[in-house]
Amino acid sequence: MKPLTAPDVRGVWGTTLLPLAGDGAIDWERQGAQIDALAASGVDGVYAHGTAGEFHALEEDEFDKVNTLLAERCEAAGLPFQIGGSHPATPVMLSRVRRAAALEPGAIQVILPDWVPLNDDEVIRFLVGAAEAAGGVPLVLYNPPHAKTQVPPRVLARATREVPQLIGVKMAGGDHLWYAEMTAAVPSLSIFIPGHLLATGLARGAHGSYSNIAAMSPRGAVAWFRLMTTNPAAALDVERRIGEFFQLHIAPLQAAGLSNPALDKFLAMVGGWADIGTTLRWPASSAPADAVAPARADAHRLLPELFPA
Secondary structure (H helix, E strand, C coil), X not given: CXXXXXXXXXXXXEECCCCECCCCCECHHHHHHHHHHHHCCCCCEEEECCHXXXXXXXXXXXXXXXXXXXXXXXXXXXCCEEEECCCCCHHHHHHHHHHHHCCCCCEEEECCCCCCCCCHHHHHHXXXXXXXXXXXXXXXXXXXXXXCCCXXXXXXXXXXXXXXXXXXXXXXXXXXXXXXHHHHHCCXXXXXXXXXXXXXXXXXXXXXXXXXXXXXXXXXXXXXXXXXXXXXXXXXXXXXXXXXXXXXXXXXXXXXXXXXXXXXXXXXHHHCCCCCCCCCCCCCCCCCHHHHHHHHHHHHHHCHHHCCC
């Protein structure tokens, strides 16, 4: 697949999750079926090994097998794909980046080394090294709120000058001031934010989402994105109702200490578009299965736009 450019990275991208058997092994048949369902949904692309994909809980052979399956299915469907090369240990991450690059994805996502905070020079030094490991494959920086090092717009501006392979960022978004600073500092980067905030973010300068809403309903996330371009006021109302649904069913799970991977698998089960299951890899806690049915009823009641026929 040809390398992506920043203008190519737009819209709604769906993530692969890990369907697990009772012993914690990946169910590869269900994994392939999930990728096929994403490819048929109309999403702008598919990626593997974000937080929701439990990249931190994979053996290296599993990491490679997920990548090979993703590449084969997406290439057959003519769909852009990205591979997350992230890992808590930097040498392992660079090895993952090299192996991912051999499959020629459109881009590779990386996190920053995360045991101790980095200074500005160390951020740039790491991105230079990651770009070298990726060869000619572009990079997307994943900088979530829980990362030890939060990268401000001024450092991203320096990174775009010194690491031309950096084409995008995946961040939590912010207020009007944050968007103004980002669009002024890094006009060449594709800015991706959380899916449930996309209508607001798109109006402020974001370009798309590696979407938790696509985790619940890939077709619905695509339909909602189209609504953002044709009827922004209606799209903002959908975002308001997504917030209501999250307050009812996601906030209590967060308050109980469940992680984002648990929440995304829960959303996938609520949407029912693929056989994912709610179980996470040991030692992580999973969402209770009995919470799915009431959440599904409220999702269809509050958000019919996300469940097109």
